[in-house]
Amino acid sequence: MAFDLEMIRAVYADMGSRIEAARAAVARPLTLTEKILYAHLYTGQAKQAYERGVSYVDFAPDRVAMQDATAQMALLQFMQAGKATAAVPSTVHCDHLIQAKDGATADLAEANTENKEVYDFLASVSNKYGIGFWKPGAGIIHQVVLENYAFPGGMMIGTDSHTPNAGGLGMIAIGVGGADAVDVMAGMAWELKFPKVIGVKLTGKLNGWTAPKDVILKVAGILTVKGGTGAIVEYFGEGAENLSCTGKATICNMGAEIGATTSVFTYDEKMADYLRGTGRAEIADAASAIAAHLRADDEVYAQPERFYDQLIEINLSELEPHVNGPFTPDAAWPISQFADAVREHGWPEKLEVGLIGSCTNSSYEDITRAASIARQAVTKGLHVNAEFTVTPGSELVRYTVARDGLLDTFAEMGGVVLANACGPCIGQWARHTDDPKRKNSIITSFNRNFAKRNDGNPNTHAFVASPEIVTAFAIAGDLTFNPLTDTLPGTNGPVKLDEPVGVEMPPRGFAVEDAGFQAPAIDGSGVQVIVSPSSDRLQLLEPFKPWEGTDLKGLRLLIKAQGKCTTDHISMAGPWLKYRGHLDNISNNMLIGATNAFNGEANSVRNFAVQGDGYVTVPQSARSYKSMSIGTVVVGDENYGEGSSREHAAMEPRHLGVRAVIVKSFARIHETNLKKQGMLALTFANKADYDLVEEADTIDILGLTSFTPGQPLQARLHHADGDTDLITLNHTYNEGQIEWFKAGSALNLIRMMEHG
Numbered sequence: 001m002a003f004d005l006e007m008i009r010a011v012y013a014d015m016g017s018r019i020e021a022a023r024a025a026v027a028r029p030l031t032l033t034e035k036i037l038y039a040h041l042y043t044g045q046a047k048q049a050y051e052r053g054v055s056y057v058d059f060a061p062d063r064v065a066m067q068d069a070t071a072q073m074a075l076l077q078f079m080q081a082g083k084a085t086a087a088v089p090s091t092v093h094c095d096h097l098i099q100a101k102d103g104a105t106a107d108l109a110e111a112n113t114e115n116k117e118v119y120d121f122l123a124s125v126s127n128k129y130g131i132g133f134w135k136p137g138a139g140i141i142h143q144v145v146l147e148n149y150a151f152p153g154g155m156m157i158g159t160d161s162h163t164p165n166a167g168g169l170g171m172i173a174i175g176v177g178g179a180d181a182v183d184v185m186a187g188m189a190w191e192l193k194f195p196k197v198i199g200v201k202l203t204g205k206l207n208g209w210t211a212p213k214d215v216i217l218k219v220a221g222i223l224t225v226k227g228g229t230g231a232i233v234e235y236f237g238e239g240a241e242n243l244s245c246t247g248k249a250t251i252c253n254m255g256a257e258i259g260a261t262t263s264v265f266t267y268d269e270k271m272a273d274y275l276r277g278t279g280r281a282e283i284a285d286a287a288s289a290i291a292a293h294l295r296a297d298d299e300v301y302a303q304p305e306r307f308y309d310q311l312i313e314i315n316l317s318e319l320e321p322h323v324n325g326p327f328t329p330d331a332a333w334p335i336s337q338f339a340d341a342v343r344e345h346g347w348p349e350k351l352e353v354g355l356i357g358s359c360t361n362s363s364y365e366d367i368t369r370a371a372s373i374a375r376q377a378v379t380k381g382l383h384v385n386a387e388f389t390v391t392p393g394s395e396l397v398r399y400t401v402a403r404d405g406l407l408d409t410f411a412e413m414g415g416v417v418l419a420n421a422c423g424p425c426i427g428q429w430a431r432h433t434d435d436p437k438r439k440n441s442i443i444t445s446f447n448r449n450f451a452k453r454n455d456g457n458p459n460t461h462a463f464v465a466s467p468e469i470v471t472a473f474a475i476a477g478d479l480t481f482n483p484l485t486d487t488l489p490g491t492n493g494p495v496k497l498d499e500p501v502g503v504e505m506p507p508r509g510f511a512v513e514d515a516g517f518q519a520p521a522i523d524g525s526g527v528q529v530i531v532s533p534s535s536d537r538l539q540l541l542e543p544f545k546p547w548e549g550t551d552l553k554g555l556r557l558l559i560k561a562q563g564k565c566t567t568d569h570i571s572m573a574g575p576w577l578k579y580r581g582h583l584d585n586i587s588n589n590m591l592i593g594a595t596n597a598f599n600g601e602a603n604s605v606r607n608f609a610v611q612g613d614g615y616v617t618v619p620q621s622a623r624s625y626k627s628m629s630i631g632t633v634v635v636g637d638e639n640y641g642e643g644s645s646r647e648h649a650a651m652e653p654r655h656l657g658v659r660a661v662i663v664k665s666f667a668r669i670h671e672t673n674l675k676k677q678g679m680l681a682l683t684f685a686n687k688a689d690y691d692l693v694e695e696a697d698t699i700d701i702l703g704l705t706s707f708t709p710g711q712p713l714q715a716r717l718h719h720a721d722g723d724t725d726l727i728t729l730n731h732t733y734n735e736g737q738i739e740w741f742k743a744g745s746a747l748n749l750i751r752m753m754e755h756g
């Protein structure tokens with residue numbers, strides 16, 4: 001049994017009293033989001049009310065899921081915590097590194113060779129630390145989580161932005177960076193700004209060509225790509241009860257496209273059916289027994305406008321199928337207006353490829369509905385005018401739909417079945433094309449459609465729709481086709497496609513021969529983690545050195561960054577992602593995108609220890625100072641470190657000898673990440689002091705021996721002309737974070753506590 005029934009029962013056992021305490025603290029009826037969040041406070045029962053959109057709160061998620069790209073550094077770091085096993089049930093899913101090229105079998109074999117060292121590492125480290133390992137080909141993280149681990153009322157984090165998919169099973173599931181996964185696996189609190197709650201009331205019932213996907217395509221059009229920021233979207237209403245569980249998951253999955261923290265549905269019979277259908281009847285029973293906790297209080301549903309920060313209503317009976325795009329998922333077009341939009345905007349009308357499946361849309365229902373359209377291509381003698389691919393979300397789904405003859409239907413239509421992996425959804429697509437820059441159109445049932453996302457071609461116009469609409473378009477090969485109204489030329493004259501017909505759950509049940517799961521060793525203490533010392537993609541981490549117990553004197557300025565300095569400027573993505581498991585190699589991208597305030601150039605800084613004019617790249621300068629045991633300081637502007645929660649942006653400076661980052665202001669997550677790595681994250685008490693920092697300065701950081709919450713530190717700037725300036729530096733360290741600094745990192749502290 002893959003899921004952890006005891007853990008779920010324990011969560012449910014506490015839920016009632018925790019919700020009661022929360023209701024008393026908040027003194028009003030609770031939304032479902034609040035019930036789940038208050039039931040997962042790190043400190044136990046609520047003792048106070050938290051303000052939505054304002055309060056920072058420590059949570060204790062029930063699970064962690066990691067995909068193979070982000071899991072590498074997360075697990076390398078986790079090893080530093082000195083724990084025997086992960087503190088909560090955790091899993092690794094090998095889905096991102098498989099390139100789609102020639103079809104499932106060949107592509108999987110190729111990936112197994114190409115990524116062998118990464119897979120060997122992930123398999124062995126999972127085995128050692130009690131972490132479930134899903135092999136390459138087992139499926140895409142979110143689909144596998146839905147089938148095996150998601151549970152109503154639970155809370156999980158996952159190192160991938162579409163983790164919210166599990167909201168289809170009533171779970172608060174949030175996409176995070178690797179550092180957050182490390183915290184939770186190491187038993188630390190996980191901090192989140194208490195989200196706002198957007199209510200979406202669904203009435204009516206889907207019919208005809210309209211699918212669950214169209215709900216989120218419509219919501220994306222209403223809220224736009226930013227509209228969900230800082231909020232959890234909560235779906236409810238009689239319309240929601242009419243949606244399949246997997247359809248709900250599709251809607252939650254794409255909540256990431258509106259920037260939502262996550263999305264969640266009220267527990268209902270459809271969820272219970274799905275749990276039973278996927279071998280989890282005990283969870284369905286346990287959830288049904290506490291169903292009142294798995295929905296908002298009745299007063300909320302009676303007067304939703306009073307209790308949600310924003311309320312949207314959608315009547316499913318009237319909802320049209322949508323096609324969203326190109327280049328952004330919030331450009332929402334009802335199908336009746338799409339053909340005109342294509343013509344007006346001059347988007348390429350010829351459709352080159354239709355792609356269905358992915359983590360977003362590869363349920364049994366999706367596949368049966370799409371297959372009911374594909375079948376008509378054969379039975380009605382239609383020519384299929386575009387390429388067509390199918391990406392099953394998991395081996396469980398693939399095996400089941402193959403058994404039921406559905407993959408044969410796609411093959412008859414000329415479709416190619418790709419590996420159970422991300423593939424074209426994440427740009428892992430060796431697309432067959434004569435010109436990789438050509439302006440062209442594709443349509444997918446995936447979630448993201450930003451420029452270059454699928455095939456790297458900035459001129460590919462990618463549209464997003466339901467799998468059945470994608471299939472119909474692939475047959476037509478023409479973006480101005482409307483399957484609801486138009487005909488296609490068949491062998492015996494024009495034919496119209498019949499409406500799709502789907503089946504929510506396989507009538508003969510799900511089946512699989514090898515789901516691709518490797519359970520970890522019961523006792524992993526003797527398991528060897530496999531990392532080749534000669535690898536350029538993976539490197540075991542060395543613990544960072546603890547604080548030496550004195551003020552830091554004679555530090556050199558590494559760079560004074562001017563203007564915007566995001567985590568991308570600090571640790572660039574793109575080709576560097578290959579090295580995300582190798583701290584030393586990826587550190588060669590450290591701050592190469594930041595603008596040097598003294599010469600206005602990127603990746604060109606003065607180093608006072610090298611020969612010549614002293615201008616070198618930022619990593620070169622850092623390495624030269626490090627080799628001489630000279631610590632360095634990074635100075636920055638406003639909102640330093642905004643962007644992603646990428647932990648590399650904090651680990652790289654730490655690795656290359658930066659001791660303090662002093663800025664006008666920080667992006668909060670990056671500030672915390674720096675603290676976790678044992679660095680000093682400080683702000684100018686007087687922002688104008690930024691101007692006092694000169695290129696040739698040496699810098700002392702003073703006051704560390706009495707480092708205390710709320711007490712500023714100081715820096716003495718020694719200028720080249722012999723002058724000095726003493727400036728005040730603020731900080732936001734609490735007691736625990738000061739201990740991180742002293743220990744050299746948060747993980748060092750955990751290890752010390754673990755082993756005395």
Ligand code: F3S
Nearest residue numbers: 162358359422425426
């Ligand atoms: Fe992400 Fe893979 Fe889905 S790339 S969007 S998890 S298919």
